Amino acid sequence: xxxxxxxxxxxxxxxxxxxxxxxxxxxxxxxxxxxxxxAMKAESAIELLRSHSYDVILSDYNLGNxxxxxxxxxxxxxxxxxxxxxxxxMVTAETSTEMVMGAIEYAPDGxxxxxxxxxxxxxxxxxxxxxxxxxxxxxxxxxANDYDTAIQEAKVVANKHPAxxxxxxxxxxxxxxxxxxYQEALDVFVxxxxxxxxxWAVFGEAKCHYFLNNIDKAEAKFRQLTxxxxxxxxxxxxxxxxxxxxxxxxxxxxxxxxxVSRSPKNxxxxxxxxxxxLEVNDNLMAEMSFRRAVFLxxxxxxxxxEVYLQHMASIVALAREGEIPSRQVDNFQTTLSKVHQNxxxxxxxxxxxxxxxxxxxxxxxxxxTMNQIEEVLNHDIESGQAxxxxxxxxxxxxxxxxxx
Amino acid sequence: MQKIELTTILASAIHESKNQxxxxxxQLEALxxxxxxxxxxxxxxxxxxxxxxxxDEWVEYLYxxxxxxxxxxxxxxxxxxxxxxxxxxxxxxxxxxxxxxxxTYKADDMLTAVFDERLMTAVVSTAVYNxxxxxxxxxxxxxxxxxxxxxxxxxxxxxxxTANDEKVDDxxxxxxxxxxxxxxxxxxxxxxxxxxxxVIKKLKxxxxxxxxxxxxxxx
Numbered sequence: 193x194x195x196x197x198x199x200x201x202x203x204x205x206x207x208x209x210x211x212x213x214x215x216x217x218x219x220x221x222x223x224x225x226x227x228x229x230x231a232m233k234a235e236s237a238i239e240l241l242r243s244h245s246y247d248v249i250l251s252d253y254n255l256g257n258x259x260x261x262x263x264x265x266x267x268x269x270x271x272x273x274x275x276x277x278x279x280x281x282m283v284t285a286e287t288s289t290e291m292v293m294g295a296i297e298y299a300p301d302g303x304x305x306x307x308x309x310x311x312x313x314x315x316x317x318x319x320x321x322x323x324x325x326x327x328x329x330x331x332x333x334x335x336a337n338d339y340d341t342a343i344q345e346a347k348v349v350a351n352k353h354p355a356x357x358x359x360x361x362x363x364x365x366x367x368x369x370x371x372x373x374y375q376e377a378l379d380v381f382v383x384x385x386x387x388x389x390x391x392w393a394v395f396g397e398a399k400c401h402y403f404l405n406n407i408d409k410a411e412a413k414f415r416q417l418t419x420x421x422x423x424x425x426x427x428x429x430x431x432x433x434x435x436x437x438x439x440x441x442x443x444x445x446x447x448x449x450x451x452v453s454r455s456p457k458n459x460x461x462x463x464x465x466x467x468x469x470l471e472v473n474d475n476l477m478a479e480m481s482f483r484r485a486v487f488l489x490x491x492x493x494x495x496x497x498e499v500y501l502q503h504m505a506s507i508v509a510l511a512r513e514g515e516i517p518s519r520q521v522d523n524f525q526t527t528l529s530k531v532h533q534n535x536x537x538x539x540x541x542x543x544x545x546x547x548x549x550x551x552x553x554x555x556x557x558x559x560x561t562m563n564q565i566e567e568v569l570n571h572d573i574e575s576g577q578a579x580x581x582x583x584x585x586x587x588x589x590x591x592x593x594x595x596x
Numbered sequence: 597m598q599k600i601e602l603t604t605i606l607a608s609a610i611h612e613s614k615n616q617x618x619x620x621x622x623q624l625e626a627l628x629x630x631x632x633x634x635x636x637x638x639x640x641x642x643x644x645x646x647x648x649x650x651x652d653e654w655v656e657y658l659y660x661x662x663x664x665x666x667x668x669x670x671x672x673x674x675x676x677x678x679x680x681x682x683x684x685x686x687x688x689x690x691x692x693x694x695x696x697x698x699x700t701y702k703a704d705d706m707l708t709a710v711f712d713e714r715l716m717t718a719v720v721s722t723a724v725y726n727x728x729x730x731x732x733x734x735x736x737x738x739x740x741x742x743x744x745x746x747x748x749x750x751x752x753x754x755x756x757x758t759a760n761d762e763k764v765d766d767x768x769x770x771x772x773x774x775x776x777x778x779x780x781x782x783x784x785x786x787x788x789x790x791x792x793x794x795v796i797k798k799l800k801x802x803x804x805x806x807x808x809x810x811x812x813x814x815x
Contacts, residue, residue, distance in 0.1 A: 215622050218629075285615065305714075307621035307651065310628075315686060319679075354706045355676030387789050388710040388815065390672045421669050 196321035198223040204240060206231045206251035206261070207283070212306075216250065216283075219310045223317070234259035235491045241273040248317065249274065251300075252283045258491065263457055266298040270460075271493040276331035279320045283308075296391050297426040326353060330363060339367040358384060365396045374403045391421050398427075402434055410434045425455045429464065441472045452481070459488040459499075466502060475513055478506040479520070486527055497535040503527045504548045511555035524552055539579035542572060547585055554592035562592070607661040614654040621647055645691045652721045656779050659718050663782040670712045670786050677703040677739040677746075680713065684720045684737065692724075697731050699724065703739040709746035711787060711813050716748070719783045722776045723750040723809050730754030736804060741815070744792075749810040751801035780811060789814045 203225045207213040213230065220228050229244070231237035234255050253261040261282055268274050282300040302320045304313060324331065326349055333342035343364050350360035361384040368377035378400035385393035398413035411434045417427035428451030435444035448465040455461070466481035482503035489495045507524045510516050528545060535541040546569040553562040566589070572578035581589070624644055632640060662668035681701035692699035720737065727735045731752035738749050777796070784794030792814040801808040 211619065211622060215625055219625075285618075307618035309621075310625060312687065354708060355679055357708065358674035384674075386815075388672055388674075389670075389789070390674060390710055392673070421671075423669070 196318060196325050198225045198317075201225055201247040201321075202245070203228045203248045203250065204231065204237065204244075204246040205229070206234070206237045206249070206255065206264070208232050208252065208254070208256040212252070212283075216313075219313055220250070222310065223314055234261070234264040237264060238268065238273070238491075238493065241268055245275065245278070247278055248321070249278060249280045250283065250317075251280070254285065259457065262295050262298075265300055266295070266458075267493050269298045273493070276334045277324060277328065279317070279324050281317060281320060295426070296395055296421070296424050323356065323359075326356060327359075330360070334363070334367070337370075339371050342367045362392055362396070365393075369396070369399060369403070372403070374400045378404070389420060391417060391424060395424075395427065395430075398430065402430065402437070405437075407434060407438050411438070422454070425451050425458070425461070428454070429461060432464070432468070436468070441468065444468060445472055445474065445477070449477070456484070457488060459485055459492050459494055462488060463499060463502070466506065470502075470506060470509060473509075475506055475509040479503070479510055479523070482506050483523060483527075486530065495534070497531060497538065497541045500527050500531045500535070501541070501544055501548065504531075504545070504552070508548055508551045508555060511552055516556075521552070521556070524549075539577060542578040543569065543581065543585065546572070546578065547581075547588060551588065551592055554595060603661065603665070607658060610654050610657050610661075614651060614658070617647060617651050617654070621651070641690065641694060645694050649691060649725055652718070652725065656718050656722050656776070659715060660775065660779045660782065663779075663786055668715075668786065671714065672710050672712060672787075674708055674710050675713055677707040677709060677748075678705050680716070681720075681737055681739060681748075684717065684724070688721060688724045691728060692735060695728055697728060698734040699737075700734070701737040701739075707739060707741060709739075709741065709813065709815055711746065712783075715783050715786065716811075716813075719780050719811060720748065720750065722779055723811075726776050726809075727752040727754070727807065730807065732806075734804065744815045746813040746815055747810055748813070749799075749808055751804045751808040752806040753801070753804040754806035756800050756805070757798045757807045777809075780809065784811050784813065787813045 203220050205213065205216055205220060205228060207216060207230075213232070217228060217230065225248070229240060229246070231240055235258055237251070251261045251264065255261055255264070259267070265280060265282070274280060279302075280300045282303040283306060284303050285306055301324070302316060304316050308316075327346075329345040330342050330349060333339070333345060346360040346363045346367070350357045350364075361380055365377045365380040365384070368374070368380060378397060381393045381396035381400065384390070385397065394413055394417055398410050398417065401407075401410035401413065411431065414427050414431035414434055417424055418431060421427065428447055432444040432447040432451070435441070435447060445465070445468045448461065448468060452458075452461055452465055462481045462485040466478045466485060469475070469478035469481060482499065485499045486503050489499045504524055504527055507516070507520050510520060528549060531541065531545050536545075546565055550562050550565050550569070553559070553565065569578060573580055621644070624640070624647070627640060628644075659668065681703050685699055685701050689699050724735060724737070727750055731754045733753055735750065735752045738747075738751070740747050777798070780796050784796050787794040794811065794813045797810045797812070799808040799810055800806075
């Protein structure tokens with residue numbers, strides 16, 4: 193194996209504080225990186241990651257008012273903006289280390305605690321890059337979604353390098369889950385955990401039980417994880433999923449409410465809570481969650497019309513329950529105008545948005561406005577800008593029209 | 597005035613100070629880039645080591661606060677001991693060299709164990725800083741596995757635990773409050789498997805003749 197060096201590597205530095213940014217840039221310069229690009233906040237980092245690839249990403253946990261480094265990592269990993277072959281090093285303060293380490297599902301490759309010297313950073317980066325080099329075949333297979341090869345290669349690495357054994361076991365377990373070979377995955381996680389409470393292994397076990405329909409075991413393990421690791425919020429999500437599978441929707445909703453209060457900035461969780469709240473007819477909570485989701489979606493990788501439409505649907509549901517304050521109508525209009533701006537070139541979205549608006553005015557008892565909107569909708573359908581109404585949509589219109 | 601939770605306030609005050617120290621250390625990195633004479637370099641190293649030690653002590657106090665108030669979640673993960681101790685020695689070696697002491701480690705290449713890396717980093721550095729004050733010429737860190745316990749031990753060739761009279765010291769910090777040992781004890785105890793808990797033992801070093809602090813972590 194070649195010893196890694198920096199001269200053919202591209203780096204991205206994400207740091208909001210000028211002093212630290214200048215210092216870290218100098219350090220990376222001294223290491224001899226081929227190029228170093230800089231983002232001052234998560235949102236601009238996402239833009240850069242969309243269009244460029246980097247070998248090394250050095251990101252501070254604390255990134256000012258926007259997303260923090262962990263949220264950034266979760267988002268870019270989730271949407272595959274960073275290949276597994278890149279090295280992600282998180283810079284933490286002593287207090288945030290726990291939160292980073294608590295986020296077991298989307299972990300950085302490593303972290304370094306402030307303050308650190310140049311020598312310390314160099315050493316840490318070289319070590320991580322060396323490991324990436326050892327795992328290169330595994331990570332390339334993972335990036336190609338070729339899980340069988342990833343498992344084969346991970347076994348080879350685990351045999352040769354005892355220090356990487358635990359990492360490889362985890363990769364193998366997760367790959368087996370992706371291949372839906374849950375019983376084999378379960379064996380791997382149980383074997384690597386032995387008696388310890390290593391959270392990633394317990395998490396893997398719990399997920400396997402969930403997929404194998406051992407619901408009670410899954411529930412017990414996810415619950416244990418939430419008790420042992422208060423920063424491991426994904427365990428709450430999975431606990432909620434498990435309770436949904438069990439049919440206990442109200443307890444599932446309560447778990448998500450708790451999780452959201454722990455990390456309110458997670459978009460996917462807000463969406464989940466919104467959906468679940470609609471199902472248990474807690475429309476107020478649904479509206480609140482989708483409103484937050486709409487707010488969070490703007491600067492994220494998941495900026496999709498669905499979130500906005502669901503927010504509007506939750507306000508329709510509220511209006512059907514009884515009288516709503518006028519600010520809710522404002523909320524509806526605000527979100528609708530965002531749909532106008534961002535998604536109206538999609539005929540399906542356009543039809544759905546008009547339909548929801550009709551439903552809202554029907555629920556508010558404003559037939560005149562409702563009819564006006566229908567005219568606009570029909571006009572847009574004729575001109576081809578809006579999609580023709582589906583059978584379900586027609587039924588929805590018949591329903592509101594049959595009301596007095 | 598309303599009565600306030602003083603320990604919490606002290607903890608956050610320490611946290612603030614630690615952050616300020618961190619930004620001073622950053623500025624020191626800039627100073628290190630300048631052409632300094634050998635005297636200047638020596639002084640700079642001494643200041644840097646002193647500040648790093650101060651930083652590590654505050655980290656210890658913060659963990660101590662969290663451990664004592666049940667606010668710390670242990671982060672269990674599997675680590676190769678060779679790598680872990682190599683990191684510790686790399687970080688602490690300059691402090692040892694500044695006092696002309698040797699600092700080495702020994703661990704089997706194949707040895708891996710499950711523990712909280714951050715917490716044990718703080719414990720090892722606390723123990724090494726302590727040993728730095730008493731060692732005559734060397735400090736050794738060892739890791740072994742016995743009866744399903746990982747044992748990390750820090751040994752020196754000083755006078756041992758029974759005769760710990762303070763040695764005159766030109767580093768910045770010389771006082772011994774016993775907090776370090778208490779911290780090591782709480783950190784070890786925080787690691788548990790079923791009903792087995794971690795412990796620390798204060799022993800005499802058979803090999804070096806001085807003190808030996810052994811930290812037992814259940815596996």
